[in-house]
Structure formats: C-alpha cells, structure tokens
Amino acid sequence: MxxxxxxxxxxxxxxxxxxxxxxxxxxxxxxxxxxxxxxxxxxxxxxxxxxxxxxxxxxxxxxxxxxxxxxxxxxxxxxxxxxxxxxxxxxxxxxxxKEHALRGWNWGKAEFSKAEIVFNVQNRPAFEMPYSEIGNTNLAGRNEVAVELALPLNANDTGTNGQLGGARGKGKKAGAGKDQLVEMRFYIPGVTTKKETEGEDAGSDAGEEEEKNAATLFYETLIEKAEIGETAGDTIATFLDVLHLTPRGRFDIDMYEASFRLRGKTYDYKIQYEAVKKFMVLPKPDEMHCLLCIGLDPPLRQGQTRYPFVVMQFKKDEEVTIDLNIDEAELESKYKDKLEPHYEEPLHHVVAKIFRGLGNKKISSPAKDFLTHRNQYGIKCSIKASEGFLYCLEKAFMFVPKPATYIAYEQTQSVTFSRVSGAVSALSTFDITVVMKNGAGSSQFSNINREDLKALESFFKLKGLRVKNEIDEDANLLAAALREEAMDESDDEVVAPKADRGSADEDEESVDEDFQADSDSDVAEEYDSNHESSGSGSAESDVDNDDDDEDMDDVDEEEEDERPKKKAKK
The missing domain is CATH 2.30.29.30 (Pleckstrin-homology domain (PH domain)/Phosphotyrosine-binding domain (PTB))
Known part of the structure; x- marks a missing residue:
C-alpha cells in the first residue's frame, strides 16, 4: 500500500x-x-x-x-x-x-531566475514576482521600468477551481485578496550587461556583451522572460502609426490570434480580446474622419490613470491593401465567414472587420432614427471643460473622445433639457442632464445647439426615456411674467387725455448732454435762478431766445402747469 x-x-x-x-x-x-x-x-x-x-x-x-x-x-x-x-x-x-530580508529597504538587486524576478536585499529575497503574474511592462522613463500585474477576468474567482482556472491561471493570484497589486515601478540607474542582469543564468558568451542602459536592458529581458509582446505568436495583421485620441499618441497595432498590442514610443499595451466588451464605429461630424472606440474591462492603466476606452481616429479616404498572415486551412476552419485573406478598402473598415473577426465582437454604430439639424450623427457638446461629440446609439449614449463616457439607456432614470441661466449663449444652446438609476450619479452635456432640441426630445421619447423639458417651462413662465407685467402697466396708465406738447414729448426722452444737475458751475446756477420750470429742451435755446412767437409762450405756460416743480438745489 x-x-x-x-x-x-x-x-x-x-x-x-x-x-x-x-x-x-x-x-x-x-x-x-x-x-x-x-x-x-x-x-x-x-x-x-x-x-x-x-x-x-x-x-x-x-x-x-x-x-x-x-x-x-x-x-x-x-x-x-x-x-x-x-x-x-x-x-x-x-x-x-530560505529566510527573507526583513529590513524593509526599498533598494536592492533584482535578478531574473528561471521562473520569477527575485528582489534581493543583502543577498536575501525581499519578494519574488513570478513571470506568470506579469501582464505588461513599459519604460516609464530613462531609468524607470513599470511592471503591470495581470488581473483576473472574474473578480469572484476563489482560486480553487482546478488546473484550467483558479489560482493557476494567469492573474488569478491577484484575485485572491480584496486588495490587489496592479503595478510596480523599478528605478534602475547606470549601465550594465546582460550577464549581470540575468546572474548565473546568463550564457558563457556574455563576455562579449556591450554595456547599455540598465533600465532598457531590464525592460528587454523582462519582455523575453515573461513572454510579453511578439512572443505571443505570429502577427496576423499590423497597422503602423495609428492616431489615438485616448490614450493620446500614435501607436502601432499588432493583431494576434488571442490578443492585440499597441506599441508606442513610451508605452506598450498588450490587450486580450476577452477584455474587449464594446466596439463602436462613429463617423465624425467633420465628414473627413471616423472614430473607432473599443471598451475594455479591465481598463488600460498608465500610472494612476485608467482608460476604459481606446479611441482611434482614421481618415475616411485613406485606403489600404493588406494580406492576412494566416494560412487558408486555418482561415477556413477557425474564421470562416469572419475574415478574408485579402482586403483592399478604407483603413477604418479593414481595422473594424479584423477586430470583429478575431475578437468575435459585434460592431455598434449610431442609431438611424436620429440626425442633427445638419444631417449628422455626432452632436458637438462638452463635459465640463472638455469638448467632444455625443452619439445616440441604439442602446446607449456615447461621448468621445475625452473623457470617453458610455451610458446605457436601461441604466438611465431621466433626461432633463435645461438652459444655463446668465450664460451669453443661453438662447442658442442648452444642456442635457442624464440621471442614472439607483443613485449612480449623473452626467451633464453642455452647449448643445438649440436647433437639435426637438430631434433629441423625439428620439429619447422613442426610446422610452423619461424626458423633462425645462426650456419650454422657462419660456412659458417668462411669457406669463411678461403678460402680468403688461397688465400692471396698463392699470397704472392715466385715463385723462394727455396734452399734445408737440416736440417736447420727444425731448423728454432725450438726454441733454450740456445739462449737469449736480454741477456747481456758474452756468447751472444761472439756469436754475432764471427759470423755475426745467424744460427738457435745449438750454441754450431757452436762455438766449428772447424773440419767440406768442404761440410758443402759450405752450411754455401750459408746460409749467403740467410739469412738476424742480427741486431746489441743496
């Protein structure tokens, strides 16, 4: 036994x-x-x-x-x-x-063993990092290397469900606790050789190695050991120098069988197709560009910044010819009716089709039931100080490029149209406030063209959303207030007929630039003493003209009776 x-x-x-x-x-x-x-x-x-x-x-x-x-x-x-x-x-x-280092130092020597990185302090291991737990690495600076740890796709995984998953799967160790280490950065100054970096595992020909930047060599060795990047398999398709609006920069896109890679000058991302949750093709209102938006869970990380969406921009008239690096037998067996061996059409169409074929994801596009007053799908607006475009999809709102915001209609409690009080453009623009269900907060889209109000209101009602139009309510309240003010003014009017004073009525509305009520000049004093009634006509005309007709004298006498006496100067 x-x-x-x-x-x-x-x-x-x-x-x-x-x-x-x-x-x-x-x-x-x-x-x-x-x-x-x-x-x-x-x-x-x-x-x-x-x-x-x-x-x-x-x-x-x-x-x-x-x-x-x-x-x-x-x-x-x-x-x-x-x-x-x-x-x-x-x-x-x-x-x-084996005893671990307990000094708590954050400086030591990192060595690459067969299966893990060992960080030694005084020749004792302070911690170990298995290659199987490393998801990605980037050169964060000249002497700094960022190491990203793989995260579990299922946060509730207990790590006990056998060899096919559980704690043995990549990233599952990180899912074992409530707090998860997601990134670690190494500061590596100076120069070194590959022999020093890999320690005893380096080959005997390492004596011929040239010295190079220690951080760069650490980064390259980690990519090779942890099987990050091109070691994931043969590249099926590659697109060079693609403009990304989120995260900002130009990246080369390498597409593999199970993942794709974004290679930039500073940052390098490897993303599994399983992490792609949404894929949208959004035509830009300038009618020259098209946006491809990819929703990720877990999101990309760049230091402390998280990017749940990747937004790419392509020119609509940019054509490309490409042959996929895949044999016909595999294409027929795995990707039948999903991929074609040869593409010759606009670049954004090719990228979208290859993403759909390899990732097996449905492509979303703007709803056909909504168009702006200029017959476009994108609405120019802003979230706080960030300008962008709001798209009404079949099942959600989508704001791009930054901050990329996705709001599903089924998670929306109400939509409110409002006008910002006191704004200069209040009459020509309005705001939309989307309130989420279960107290999940709200999002406000500002400075939307007033001409798109009716089309948006009709579309939201078509989708079964609760809509509140405060703009029309404000207009009705304003009209009611104006009517009430007009009625008050009509009650205050004098019923007795007003004497026709000729041009004096017009002069009463005008401003006499020569007359200064508060002035202490001699002219004003002479004016006040010589004339008890302060007519609104020209002061020079009243003082100097002694040869007026008798008819005008009669009119002046009537004016003295009707006008209030001028207050005496203090």
Missing amino acids: TAIESFDSIYLDLSKESGKCRFAETGFGWKPAGGGDTFTLDHSNIGSAQWSRAARGYEIRILQRNSGIIQLDGFQQEDYERLSKIFKNWYSTVLEN
Missing part, C-alpha cells in the same frame, strides 16, 4: 479557500475543503523546493521543471522535519530553508 502524508488547512497559490494537501511517492494533490476540482502535480515535474515564513504561517514554494511555481501556504513550524523527509525520500529534492 502506498504511503500518504496529509495536511489540513492548506492554501494553494494564495487561494481564498483552504483545502487538504496529500503527499505520496507519485506526487501530491490538493482539494478545496468546500468541494471543487483537485489539483495534482507529478513528482517528475518537481524541480526544487523552498521552505520559508509566509502570511498564514509557513509555505512551500515548488519550482516546476517547466518554469511554473506552486505555493502551498498554511503549514506549521513543526511540519518542517516531516516535509523535509518527504521531499528527500520521495522526490529526491532538498527542501531548502
């Missing part, structure tokens, strides 16, 4: 759920306590093993012969002697007792 050694409450690869681990001469197995698929490893695949202190007690790190790493966490200190005999007698492997 085969001997078996069992241990309870053991965690596999940082899994959320513990299980039972059993060792035998043929290898070992682990099964979650709550039920699930069993993970097994044959003894012939065990290359080496290390014993060290860990978060849940003590752990065994098993380095496989095929460069994989298995972590078994949760052992007690007294289990070391028992496990040491198991590895020595059954697997012919020494269980090495």
